[in-house]
Amino acid sequence: MEKFTQLIERATGIIWGWPMMLLLIGGGIILTFRLRFFQFRYFPHIMKQTFGKIFAKHDGPGTVTPFQATTSALASTMGAANIVGVPVAIALGGPGAIFWMWLVAFIGVATKYSEVVLGLHYRHRNEDGEYVGGPMYYIQKGLGWKKLASFFAFALMIEIVASTMVQSNSIATTMKGAFNIDPIWTGVIVAILVGLVTYGGIKTIGKVSEKLIPFMVIIYLISALVVIVVNIKELPVAFALIFKHALTPISAAGGFTGAGVAAAIRWGLARGLYSNEAGMGTAPIAHSAAMNDHPAKQGFWGVFEVIVDTLVVCTITALVILTSGVWEKIAPNEASTMVTAALSPVFGASAAGVIISATLFLFVITTVVVIVFYGEKQAEFLFGSTFAKIMRFLYIGAIIVGAIGGLQFIWQFLDLLLAIVVIPNVIAVLLLSKQVQAITNDYFTNFYKQAYRKKGA
Structure with a gap:
């Protein structure tokens, strides 16, 4: 069993190294060229259609509002990766990793x-x-590949069992360390909350996420910004480190072991790809329920999602770490504690621990709620709505099992299953990119230009 586990880990490490990065980044570059750099050319318009219309009424068929669909999708990307993943990227790739994180976000x-x-x-x-x-x-x-569609759905349905366990275990461990709460009780509480929300379907998930996601993001950002303001003199230095060491190595200092350019690129790209989940195929499951009269309009909310997750929250986390100087004091194997360490001098160790633990708890709750919904939709696609409800109970049970650390051998398959999901999705998106191009051209020809002509008239 140990040799089998090592084989899985080795295979996963290879797949999620440069091969997966080349697929995701290469795919993003191809789509960027095919869509004629729309994210740069129409950036103000995209912001107006998203940030500018968060509270606007929306027309068109759908089940939830565009913002509710977006916050539901954000719920699965906003989480420990934003608070823990960024420090790991800096610890192993240096400050320059953040530059590459930004770059891959614009491509993604x-x-x-x-x-x-x-x-x-x-x-x-x-x-x-x-x-x-x-x-x-x-x-x-779109492609007529029914067998591949079923393969994708089955792989994602199974992957979510492992993902649910890992998420549950992470929050149970955090609550045990911060408040000495027995993991079994954390698991039961999370399972009950997730069960109550998912029972109401996407409508309830949308209503909960549109309130909870902005609330927890704002709380986290306010706490982080206070630290940045306290260390405001170090802000120019932080940006200088990011840009300078994107292309030049950085020497070891204190607990920081140093990093070359290759490490900066590798960890920056990995963090950017993993944080916003572009190419993983999960976001469109949530967005597909949105009320909208044109697919491109909802696509803009996908852009909004990447901006909030990677360019705002991950960047703020990076600046907290760099301006406070904790990245030079804490060893890479303890990188996950960097944000708490940065908040401690400002808020006190106890308050900092509570802020991060509470934030992580809410992040994980919303993440689990949404990925359980994703799993149900795969089950529904494969076997119908009755089986989807059965899978919901299986996922809720996995929350409790994961909280106490049960069936850990399943966790080893998480990244491998995720790769099996990502690869067919990216290939499908690339093969259907002409369809995306046609839809985009239709929007900017028949909606965007006409609206501006009327405004000019």
């Missing part, structure tokens, strides 16, 4: 946009009257 925008556009274009109403969509639908309807 095209992939996320394309996924969401295809999700809406190929969605349909299920037997419960809700709009459903995602890679399994655009692989089947």
Whole structure:
């Protein structure tokens, strides 16, 4: 069993190294060229259609508002990766890793946009009257590859069992360390909360996420910004470190072991790709339920998602770490404690621990709620709505099992299963990119230009 586990770890390490980066980044570059750099050319318009219309009423078929769909998708990306993953990237790749994180975010925008556009274009109403969509639908309807669509759905359905366990265990461990709460009770509480929210379907998930996601992001950002303001004199130095060491090595100092350019690129790209999940195929499942009269409009909310997750929250986390200087004092194997260490001198060790623990708890709760919904939709696609409800109970049970650290051998398959999900999705998006291009051209020809002509007239 140990040799088998080592084999899985080795295979996963190889796949999620440069091969996966080249697939995701290469795919993002191809889509960026095919869409004629729309994320740069129309950036003000995209911001106006998203940030500027968060509270606006929306027309078009759908189950939830565009913002609710977006916060639901954000719920699965906003989490420990934003608070723990960024410090790890800096610890192993140096400050220059943040530059590469930004770069891949701008490239990943095209992939996320394309996924969401295809999700809406190929969605349909299920037997419960809700709009459903995602890679399994655009692989089947757009490419006619029913077997691959079923393979994708089955792989994601199983992957979410492992993912749910890992998420549950992470929050149980955090609550045990911060408040000495027995993991079994954390698991039971999380399971009950997740069960109550998911029972109401995407409508309830959307209502909860549109309130909880902004609240916890604002709380975290306020805490982080206070630290940055206290260390404001170090802010120019932090940006200088990011840009300078994106292309030059940085020497060891204190607990920091030093990093070369290759390490900066590798960890920056990995963090950027993993944090916003562009190309992973999960976001379009949530976005497909949105009320919108044109797929491109909802695609803009996919752009919004990447901006909030990577360019705002991950960047703020990086600046907290760099301006406070903790990245030079804490060893890489303890990088996950950097944000708490940065907050401690300002808020006190106890308060800092509570802030981070509470934030992580809320992040994990929302993440688990949404990924359970994703799993249900795969089960529904494969076997119908009755089986989807059965899978919901299986996922809720996995929360409790994961909290106490049970069935850990399943966790070893998490990244491998995720790779099996990502590869067919990215290939499908690339093969359907002409469809995305046509939909995008239709929007900017018949909506964007006409609206501006009327405004000018």
